[in-house]
Amino acid sequence: MGWLSSFATIFPLNNLGHYLHWHFLLISRSNLIVTILMVATFLAALFLPFPGRRSRKENQ
Amino acid sequence: MSTTEIDRQWTTRLRRRAAGKLPPEKLLPDTQPTYVASWIYVFGVATLSSLIVVIATGCVLALRGPYWWHGSPYGHFVNSLHLWSVELFFFAMVVHLWGKFFMAAWRGGRSLTWMTGVVTFLASIGAGFTGYVAQTNFDSQWISTQAKDGINSGGVGAYFNPLDLGQMLMWHIVLLPIAAVVLTGLHVLLVRIKGVVPPFDESAEAAQ
Numbered sequence A: 001m002g003w004l005s006s007f008a009t010i011f012p013l014n015n016l017g018h019y020l021h022w023h024f025l026l027i028s029r030s031n032l033i034v035t036i037l038m039v040a041t042f043l044a045a046l047f048l049p050f051p052g053r054r055s056r057k058e059n060q
Numbered sequence B: 001m002s003t004t005e006i007d008r009q010w011t012t013r014l015r016r017r018a019a020g021k022l023p024p025e026k027l028l029p030d031t032q033p034t035y036v037a038s039w040i041y042v043f044g045v046a047t048l049s050s051l052i053v054v055i056a057t058g059c060v061l062a063l064r065g066p067y068w069w070h071g072s073p074y075g076h077f078v079n080s081l082h083l084w085s086v087e088l089f090f091f092a093m094v095v096h097l098w099g100k101f102f103m104a105a106w107r108g109g110r111s112l113t114w115m116t117g118v119v120t121f122l123a124s125i126g127a128g129f130t131g132y133v134a135q136t137n138f139d140s141q142w143i144s145t146q147a148k149d150g151i152n153s154g155g156v157g158a159y160f161n162p163l164d165l166g167q168m169l170m171w172h173i174v175l176l177p178i179a180a181v182v183l184t185g186l187h188v189l190l191v192r193i194k195g196v197v198p199p200f201d202e203s204a205e206a207a208q
């Protein structure tokens, strides 16, 4: 359980959520983090080279 | 039986139609057009793979029951696998749908592929919601009592009642999983029938 409890200290999941609020926008910190990660994953999927793509072109 | 009679049989007609639309080499192809070699095409299969883990862990939870998933370390573990595969499922599905949106992947007669995706997304949100209210803990009590007012204001509370645990559980473990799996099956078959949509600047023949 040692590493599990240190995980819990870094990511405490057992207390009230934090919310960010600008004007009419209200979002929990975790939802904002997930949204940013999704956008980052989307951009990475578009721009990172796909393994094997070049060699496939050479074979043609 | 004469050959014309055989031709008219529904089994014959159905077989010919199915084989014409989806010959084995289209159903399980060995190559794909070069433009498919991009990470953005991985997210459909990532969604599919997470869905398989969601269903498999959900089956284990159904067999062992709430005492087990609330009360034992192994139960907690499978419960967490179920939750986190759902998180991954939605994550991958959203990246997948953004990808398909920006490449307008409904082009070339693929509107049904897009629409089956839309309906699967809606069914999955319903499955997520009913899953949260089926946890049988304080969290699910809180969510269901908050949600009932929203559902009632939509006038459908008599048919879909978040406070009725039995009904929510049945939606969660019977109706919505069946819908999600059947729709996903149709979705993937449609992708196979139509072939992957060519990029905007690629000719239609390249898609074959």
Ligand code: HEM
Binding pocket: B040, B041, B042, B043, B044, B045, B047, B048, B051, B093, B096, B097, B100, B105, B106, B110, B113, B114, B115, B116, B117, B118, B120, B121, B184, B187, B188, B191, B194, B195, B196, B197, B198
């Ligand atoms: C259970 C959820 C889903 C699963 C398992 C799934 C799976 C897949 C797979 C395996 C493919 C082919 C590979 C690829 O291009 O990524 C695909 C293609 C496609 N998906 Fe999904 N998908 C899901 C949800 C959605 C949603 C929510 C949308 C949009 C609203 C969508 C729209 C499309 C379209 C338009 C294509 C065809 C792309 C083409 O012809 O190139 N899908 N899906």
